[in-house]
Amino acid sequence: QSALTQPASVSGSPGRSITISCTGTSSDVGAYNYVSWYQQHAGKAPKLMIFHVTDRPSGVSTRFSGSKSGNTASLTISGLQAEDEADYFCCSYTTSHTWVFGGGTKLTVL
Amino acid sequence: QITLKESGPTLVKPTQTLTLTCTFSGFSLSTSEMGVGWVRQPPGKALEWLALIYWNDDKRYSPSLKNRLTITRDTSKNQVVLTLTNMDPVDTATYYCIQTPGGGFKVWGQGALVTVSS
Numbered sequence: 001q002s003a004l005t006q007p008a009s010v011s012g013s014p015g016r017s018i019t020i021s022c023t024g025t026s027s028d029v030g031a032y033n034y035v036s037w038y039q040q041h042a043g044k045a046p047k048l049m050i051f052h053v054t055d056r057p058s059g060v061s062t063r064f065s066g067s068k069s070g071n072t073a074s075l076t077i078s079g080l081q082a083e084d085e086a087d088y089f090c091c092s093y094t095t096s097h098t099w100v101f102g103g104g105t106k107l108t109v110l
Numbered sequence: 111q112i113t114l115k116e117s118g119p120t121l122v123k124p125t126q127t128l129t130l131t132c133t134f135s136g137f138s139l140s141t142s143e144m145g146v147g148w149v150r151q152p153p154g155k156a157l158e159w160l161a162l163i164y165w166n167d168d169k170r171y172s173p174s175l176k177n178r179l180t181i182t183r184d185t186s187k188n189q190v191v192l193t194l195t196n197m198d199p200v201d202t203a204t205y206y207c208i209q210t211p212g213g214g215f216k217v218w219g220q221g222a223l224v225t226v227s228s
Contacts, residue, residue: 001173003156036214038157045206045221046149046157051214089157091215098170099159101149 004029004090004102011108017078020105022090023071028100030071034093037066037075041086049088050075077107085109112136114146114207116222123228128194132207132219139185140165143212146183146190150203151221158203162210163190199226 005023012018022029022037029035033053038046048057050066053073063078073092077084090102118130132146139146147162147170161181162170171179180193194201207219 034213038215040157045218046215047218048214048216051216055213057214057216091157091159096173098173099162101157101159104156 001028001094001096001098001100004092004100006088006090006102006105008103009106009108011110012077012080013110014080014082016080017076018080018107019077020075020088020090020107022073022075022092022102024073024092024100025071027096028071028092028094029068029073031095032093033068035066035068035073036091037064038089038091039084039086040089046089080109082109112209112217114209114217114219116205116207116219118205118222118224120223121225121227122197124198124226126197128192128197128201128224130192130194130205130207130222130224132190132192134188134190134207134209137209137211139163139183139188139190141211145210145212147181147208147210147215148192149206149208149215149218150201151206152200152203155203160194160205161192197226202226 037050040046053068114134144165148160178195204221206221208215209217
């Protein structure tokens with residue numbers, strides 16, 4: 001299985017919105033609604049931000065939202081804040097009953 | 111409160127076998143749909159899913175590492191053990207233990223950095 005494809009970097013100004021894409025195949029992203037997103041600050045463990053494509057765990061800001069169309073999932077962060085600057089990784093369940101991550105996207109808040 | 115903690119060697123030599131233990135609390139691996147697994151991250155690189163063991167003892171492995179990985183559980187001790195054989199410098203990474211009640215890796219351990227060097 002190949003890693004899911006994410007842009008290496010995105011940036012946005014405080015208060016604006018950004019979207020990070022995650023492209024897979026019909027064997028992973030397109031197969032199930034089991035896409036999740038993780039935020040990782042430098043030197044820290046990843047944190048679950050979105051699961052089941054659109055669901056937010058308790059405590060995660062409503063500024064974070066997820067969606068999917070075909071083989072591409074997306075994470076949107078609205079009202080950007082300085083604390084959102086981090087690496088973001090998508091992850092999908094596959095038809096082989098395994099999991100695969102994306103290559104990660106570095107978000108810079110300008 | 112759910113916690114997971116990784117333990118094991120910080121340094122291994124090439125060709126050796128790595129054994130990592132995840133000790134968890136706050137949940138039972140016997141609960142339906144529950145899973146505990148491992149994810150690693152080489153320095154400065156992306157996350158890589160390695161293995162998962164489920165409440166019913168079903169085990170899943172990364173296809174690229176399947177021949178080198180073994181995951182087991184000790185339900186009485188609340189532990190999950192990962193072994194990775196024939197270690198190579200490219201296996202140098204932070205290894206994370208994760209908990210999944212289904213759908214996403216909800217809780218992560220703090221991570222354990224393992225360096226492979228002679």
